[in-house]
Amino acid sequence: MNITTPDPAANMIEPRTGKKESRKLKELIELNDELENYFRNTIIPQLFVDADLILRKFTPPAMKQFNLAGCHIGRPMEELIDNIRYSTIIENISEVIKSGEIFEKEIQTTDLRWFQMNIIPYLIKRGNRTNGVIITFVDITDRMKVLRDLEKLNASHETFIYSVSHDLKAPLANIEGLVQHLNQVSGKLLENCAADNTEQRTVAAMLDKSVKSMRGIIEELAEIAKIEGNYKETVETVHFESILRQVEMTIKDNIIESKASIRYAVEEPSIEFSRKNLRSILYNLLSNAIKYKSPDRTPEIQIRTVKENGFVQVSVKDNGLGISEDKKDLIFTPFTRFEKDKEGTGIGLYLVKKIIENAGGEIIVHSTVGEGSEFIVYLKPKVTEVF
Template identity: 50%
Template sequence: MGKSSKKPSQLEILIELNDELENYFNNTIIPQLFVDADMMLRKYTPAAMKHFKLSASDLGKHISEVSHNIRFPTIIENITEVVETGKDLEKEIQTTDKVWYQMNILPYIIRKENRTNGVIITFVDINDRIQILNGYERLNRNYENIIHSISHDIKGPLSNMEGLISILKETPADVKDNRLIIDMLSESVVNLRKTVEDLADIDYDKEFAKAPERVNFENIIEDAKLALRDKIAESNARIFTKVRESEINFSRKNIRSIVYNLLSNAIKYKKPDCEPVVTISTEKSGEDILLKVSDNGLGIAEDQQHRIFSRYARVHDNVEGTGVGLFIVKGMVEAMGGRIEVKSKEGEGTTFLVYFK
């Protein structure tokens, strides 16, 4: 007779599960902490030990005693919130060594008892992404500075030219006097031309604007959401994504600027007393990749839609803006052989369709 197989006991099953958990914690490269409902640190991964300078003596300590290496003063409150609500929590934090992480606090639920017995805290390194965002924000500030500089710096030469032309019209036709005024007017034209050329010749972060490369839409969308997190939080905007085509060969700087501008506009042009709802999707459209950004905002009147991609075009004067965002987006898309279209109904929202070759 064959040897009968023995069914493992409950204790053996628990030991095996514990061994698997230990093996996972010891081999994962992701910094993770396990904190129980009493705020005691029960376990951490080697990566967490390295990044947060933990030691074996920290096990069993209250999280407040070991969180000094994490520059996040509300970590106790956030752990308590997750334990009490059973809902995930996500935030960006910075450690004492100036490294940025996306911190996810997930409830550790005992299914049999249907209760939360602590949390697992995961840290994802987003330092490179933050640095890229800082670069984009610097570029946006530089673009704004150029616009403000043009607006401000050409006023002086233009005023001089207008004044000289008025004098020329009012003075008697004396050849000598007119010659002097014309010379002064010519000098003002030269100064104006030089001012415009100087402003147009600004070359910020040339190395930052990279050539086309394989770009992941999910990452770009998350970057834009991260850069706009204050506006998203302030407006209580809800952002939904449906990415069916994940990658595109495009300038990372430009694709990020396109998504950033379209998402920013979707939030900015919201209806009064109505929380923005924005859907960002990608899909295949023939031989093109189609990016769609739809919102439930103010919408654009049909007779105004033809001019929204023009430089300095404004269709909602009650909303702050320079009117150059969509002009820049159109230029970026068309420079790479693509096209951008708009579908909108006043009072019901807008959808921008960007076709990439």
């Protein structure tokens, strides 16, 4: 009788493997419990759809929002379109499974509620393939209502500004006519008699100045309405030196009077942008550099253009009065003026900031009181549309 003696080592392998498998199984159960706990307690409607477009799981908020029940588990998503109340969800899921890319969209369901819908691919590490998707729905109905209210408010605001600027033009024209008539009468009186009408001419000059100031305000109000309404300007190739020469001609008297020195360093010669808007930006920055000059020195202004990280950077640097730290943000608010003895409406820099931000750019300012300021504008070149 042959007796085979058992191998002790062989007997030890099975128990070890059993413990290892038991530990893994326990970990999987714990992980599953954690996921189930998450599904039960999340406040976001979520759907879990496999690669065959079968609904495998959903969270309780989805049950409430989309009238889903346990009987819907295992059914094709095509049968549940009426529950989701969004007609192209099947096409969106299929595209995510095919591309492996996240799909995001603001959608409105048939019950007139708005959601931020995200369809996220569920990837299997082994083989790096998509085995389904996770769909989340974040209710943004209240946010959309606020946005609509803001749009209505902006529309009313624009209408008001247009109405005011339009309605003021007629009486302003009448005042201009009266000022011209007064000047003509003053001239005739001066011809017919030797009486000194200096006071009358002074009053007429003051009236003329006030009328011009009022017309400037009206034009700027109309400009605000256009810019705040994202008024679309024609985009073209604009050369900086050409625009700068035009601006110089416009403020030539101020340059001569102040004896300002202006230097250019145009490293980036042109930009695809609105000619009118670029001229407005440079006009305001350059005229301000002269207007707020130091009384102790001749204005020196340096203008530089350069390309940087996809933006065209325009810098206007001066040696003027400078701006204190607590006023740097306030200078971009409308109708703000810190130097009351300087002419202006306090709208210029506000318009500049609006133009730049509407075009996807940014403006920043570095300044030291008594030394000067530097305004740095980052402009995003526009793409010329072809029709």
